Amino acid sequence: MVYLLVFFSTLLLSLIFTPLMRSLALHYQIFDHPISEVKTHKISTPYFGGLAIFSSFVITLILIRLFTRFPTGTLRSLRGIFLGSIVIIILGLIDDLKTDGVNYKLKFAIQILVALILIHYDIRLKFISPKYFADFLTIFWVVGIINAINIIDIMDGLAASVSAIAAFAFFFIALVGEEIYVNFASISLTAACLGFLPYNISKKYKIFMGDTGSLLLGFLLASFSLGTSYTKISEIGLYAPILILAIPIYDTFFVMYMRIRQGRSPFLGSKDHFALRLEASGISRMKVLIFACLVSLSLSFFAWLVTRVKTIFGVVIYFLIVFSFIIFSLKIQKIKME
Numbered sequence: 414m415v416y417l418l419v420f421f422s423t424l425l426l427s428l429i430f431t432p433l434m435r436s437l438a439l440h441y442q443i444f445d446h447p448i449s450e451v452k453t454h455k456i457s458t459p460y461f462g463g464l465a466i467f468s469s470f471v472i473t474l475i476l477i478r479l480f481t482r483f484p485t486g487t488l489r490s491l492r493g494i495f496l497g498s499i500v501i502i503i504l505g506l507i508d509d510l511k512t513d514g515v516n517y518k519l520k521f522a523i524q525i526l527v528a529l530i531l532i533h534y535d536i537r538l539k540f541i542s543p544k545y546f547a548d549f550l551t552i553f554w555v556v557g558i559i560n561a562i563n564i565i566d567i568m569d570g571l572a573a574s575v576s577a578i579a580a581f582a583f584f585f586i587a588l589v590g591e592e593i594y595v596n597f598a599s600i601s602l603t604a605a606c607l608g609f610l611p612y613n614i615s616k617k618y619k620i621f622m623g624d625t626g627s628l629l630l631g632f633l634l635a636s637f638s639l640g641t642s643y644t645k646i647s648e649i650g651l652y653a654p655i656l657i658l659a660i661p662i663y664d665t666f667f668v669m670y671m672r673i674r675q676g677r678s679p680f681l682g683s684k685d686h687f688a689l690r691l692e693a694s695g696i697s698r699m700k701v702l703i704f705a706c707l708v709s710l711s712l713s714f715f716a717w718l719v720t721r722v723k724t725i726f727g728v729v730i731y732f733l734i735v736f737s738f739i740i741f742s743l744k745i746q747k748i749k750m751e
Contacts, residue, residue, distance in 0.1 A: 415477070415481060416584075416596060416597070416600050418477070419473055419474075419477055419597055419600050419601050419604070420600050420601070420603065420604045421604070422473045422476070422477070422604075423469050423470060423473040423600075423601045423602075423604035423605050423608070424469075424604035424605075424607060424608045425608070426468070426469035426472055426473060426605075426608070427465060427466065427469035427604060427605045427606075427607070427608020427609055428608040428611075429469075430464075430465040430468050430469050430608075431462060431465040431608060431609050431612045431620060432612065432618065432620075433465070434461035434462060434464050434465040434468075434620065435459050435461065435462075435612065435618065435620040437461055438459035438460050438461040438620070439459050443459060443460050443461065443509070443510065444457035444458060444459055444460065445457065445458050445459075445460055445509075445621050445623065458619050458620065458621050459619075459620050459621070460509050460620070460621055460622075460623040460625070461620065461623070461625070462609050462612070462613060462620045462621055462622035462623065462625075462626050463502070463505055463509075463622040463623050463624070463625030463626025463627070463628075463629055464502070464506075464625060464626075465605075465608075465609055465620075466602075466605045466606060466608075466609050466622060466626050466629065466630070467498065467502055467605075467625075467626075467629055469601075469604075469605045469608060470498075470598075470601050470602055470605045470633075471495065471498070473601050473604075474491065474597060474598065474601055477597065478491075487593045487594040487597070489534055489535070490534055490535070490536055490594040490640065491594050491597075491598065492534065493530055493531055493533065493534025493535075493536055493636075494531075494534075494536070494594070494598060494633065494636050496530055496534075497527040497530040497531055497632055497636070498629060498632060498633065500523065500526060500527050500530065501523070501524075501527050501559070501628050501629055501632045502625055502628075502629055504520065504523045504524075504624075504628060505623060505624040505625030505626070505627070505628040505629060506625050508520070508623075508624040508625075508628075509623040509624050509625055514624075517680065521556065524555070524556045524559050524560070524628075525552055525556060527555070527559075527632055528551060528552040528555035528556060528635075529552070531551070531555060531635075531636055531639065532548050532551055532552070536636055536639050536640060537551040537639060538550050538551045538554070538639065540644075540651070551639065554635060554638075554639070555632065555635040555636070555639075557635075557662075557665075558631045558632075558634055558635035558638070558658060558661070558662075559628055559631035559632050559635060560631065560665065561631060561658065561661035561662050561664070561665045562575075562576060562627050562628075562630045562631035562634065562661050563624060563627040563628055563631060564661065564664055564665050564668065564686070565660065565661045565664050565686070565688070566622065566626075566627040567686050567688065567689060568686075568688045568689070568692075568698060568701065568702065569613055569614045569619070569698065569702070570610055570613050570614040570702045571688055571701075571702060571705055572622065572626070572627050572630060573606045573607075573609055573610045573613055573622065573626075573630075574606070574610060574702065574705070574706050574709070575660050575661065575705060575706070575709050576602070576606050576630040576634060577602075577603050577606035577607050577610070578706065578709040578710055578713055579634050579657050579658055579709065579713065580599045580600070580602040580603040580606065580633070580634060580637065581599070581600070581603045581713075582657045582713035582716060582717065583595060583599040583634070583637040583638060583640075583641065583654075583657065584596055584599035584600045584603065585713075585717060586641060586643065586653065586716070586717055586720060587599065587637075587640065587641035594640060595637050595640040595641050598633065598636075598637060599637045602630075602633055602634075602637075606630070609622065609626075614699075614702070631661075634658060638654035638657070638658070643719075643720045644720070645720070646720060646721055646722075647719075647720070647721075647722060647723055647724050647727055648724065649719055649722075649723075649724045649727030649728060649731075650719050650720035650721075650727065652719070652731065653716040653717070653719055653720050654716070656712045656713070656715055656716035656719070656734065657712065657713050657716045659709075659712045659734070659738075660705060660708060660709050660712070663687070663738055664686055664687055664688075667685070667686075667687055667742060668683065668685045668686055671683070671685035671746065672685060684750050685750065687741075687745055688701050688705060689750070690745045690746075690748045690750065691704070691745065691748075693748050693749070693750055694745075694748050712734070715730050715734065718730065719731070
């Protein structure tokens with residue numbers, strides 16, 4: 414019952430805060446201008462959607478805390494998430510407000526900082542030894558997922574919908590676990606994304622989450638993935654988070670591969686994303702979005718399944734998914750981009 418309360422409270426706040434933040438952005442003329450060739454929108458669009466997601470997420474969890482007795486460990490973990498979220502939100506805001514953005518070196522440094530904040534609050538990989546190597550992999554994972562979500566924010570609704578599905582998958586898998594903070598935080602983030610989504614895909618009331626939102630979503634999803642067990646039945650379930658976040662992870666590697674193949678830096682922007690390639694093939698944006706959601710839902714189901722089946726079945730599932738991604742990549746890389 415309390416999780417339903419968290420969900421609907423966050424959803425309501427997100428539906429309220431998103432148009433308010435849009436009005437604020439319009440008032441102060443804070444727009445994402447299509448001045449770069451890698452931009453996919455044609456008209457200037459207001460920012461601050463990320464602030465709406467953040468506000469509804471944080472306020473709900475603070476209010477629930479006043480009426481719910483959280484275990485000490487849950488409170489400590491949520492403090493770490495809140496602190497890291499504030500840091501990453503500030504980074505995103507500065508990046509959105511500056512015409513030339515934040516220097517990539519500074520971006521990576523702050524992303525490493527928020528990963529270290531999670532480690533300080535004991536949100537880390539705990540199944541690897543020695544500890545320093547586990548912490549290194551934790552930093553690599555957190556920074557990687559932050560940037561992966563940021564990379565797929567190239568089409569209306571894509572980052573928000575994929576993040577909502579991933580957050581709900583973490584909630585569903587963690588529901589029977591001991592890390593209650595994942596349950597509360599993930600179901601809240603699911604609702605925050607869903608409340609933002611109608612405005613993000615709207616033509617009349619459109620708003621972007623900006624780096625403020627995409628960096629935040631990546632940070633939160635990375636923290637959720639570190640907070641629950643996937644191997645109570647089989648060790649093969651260890652890689653379930655990779656399946657849950659497979660779309661942003663896949664797009665990151667696919668885009669880097671295509672850029673290197675074309676003799677360009679993998680860190681410079683381009684339109685090589687799988688979603689834009691599907692659009693270039695003649696598929697409408699809404700159908701691309703629906704396709705991405707269906708794939709994300711399927712992968713989340715398989716992520717849950719590999720935590721419940723024996724090793725041999727888990728191996729087969731992973732193999733079939735990897736094989737499908739390879740076939741998909743071979744097909745879409747042939748699509749010519751402008």
